[in-house]
Amino acid sequence: MNNNETPLRTSQNFLLDSDALTKLQNNDPTLTSLTVGIDSHYYDMDNTDGFLPHYNDWGKCGQIIGRNTHLVKLSFGQSHGIMFGNDREMDEDMCMGIVSKPKEPNEKQFRDFCNGLGKETVVLCTHPDHMLIH
């Protein structure tokens, strides 16, 4: 992790290994698999995995994953309707109609994530006349 970089914030974190996010940001070689969003096993909650990035941190999450060099498997789990997080507002049903607009990750967050990934993409060129862009 860059010294100037603030840690990645999450709304929900079901990662069984609580250090996983730190490992991700530190490009730790022992972290080879990651689930963004929640992979919820209804019948086997012990196997529920993943984390939901903070509403405003999807772009940062994409960047961190894009620059990681040890992840082998990347999964995308459920990002809606999991349960209430720190930055999510209650939905209508749970507040008996006295609610504001639900605040959940949507297309903007996913675009931010993909832009983050793209920013950190390393372009491979094999000819010495070409350049590698990082």
Next chain:
Amino acid sequence: MDLVRRRLFCVHTPIICLYTNFVFTAMNRSIKELSFVSSLPPLIEGEQRGVTDGFGLAYTLMSDWLGNNSVEKLTMPWCDGECIQDNSGENRKLARALSSFNSLKHFVIEFTGDYRMGNYNDNTCEVANQIIDSLSKHPNLETVRFTFTKTSLGSSGYTSLSRLLADSKIKVLRLEGGLTGEGAVALSAMLEGNQTLEELILDDSNSRLSTAGCKAFLRLLLGNDSGSIMDTFNSNHTLQRLFSSDFRFTDSAGRWQLPDDLQLALHINTLCNKADAARFKIILGHNFTKGDFSPEPFDDMDLSVMPHVLAWMGRSNADVAPLYRFADADLCLMFKFVRGMAPTLFDSPASVSAGKRKLQQM
């Protein structure tokens, strides 16, 4: 500006560039498997029209990154949403985006989302032909899996699958569920010229290989019942499995449904190389090991071919030997063959000198 500066730097310092190239190559080839365990529609705004909603856009957004990674396995879910509406536009987008996976080896569509959320969806959705067509363009593709009972193929899907089997070199095709009897017959026809597919896994709890399907696969693996030796020789010697190893398919009376000869044909393909498989199938299929030898299949052959036939018959393969009904069946076969062919080779079986003359003419 930074790019120009780097490019100039690279042109003038090729050794450093080669070094950085090595470093960046290592950085660039990390993620091998990309998996979506849930459908994307909730993440994508706008009208939702079908099961592929979101994936087309998602992969398009990710295509720059995907193009520079070597993702070998892609898993996506199916049937989390409605599938009765036309979402061909999204399918086309998805198919186009799939071309970004330059290194794709394994493609899986599996039903996971609703099951994991404890909410079983009864929809069965067709896999769009555009998606299957896009897979044909991946030269390294080895495994295609459309799994669980929620996946089906329409007529256009079968047509695309036919093209996929003809154009690609996939080794494993898993179509677990949703396969009709006609589908099995169509699949066997698609495999007639195929030399790469080793496993066609059809089973799941609802899958049944109909009588017509069994016959079609028998024809594929052994040639026509009344066909010639060449029919058998040209049959498929690549396909090794039709069901997964833990599959125990029985009828209501608990009897095994897959015909013995179909199992045997698959087993032979598993045991030996294609040449030996062809030989063994001809020996078994044309009853050369049973009763008196009939030279009829060889009647039309040129005499000059006979020494090669004899040598070919005389080969033995320790891998398939246990499949014969008795030990030394190879030798018995040779004996039968020579004895049975004597009338053809020699005008008079008793006339050794005539036989010698005939052999000298070959």
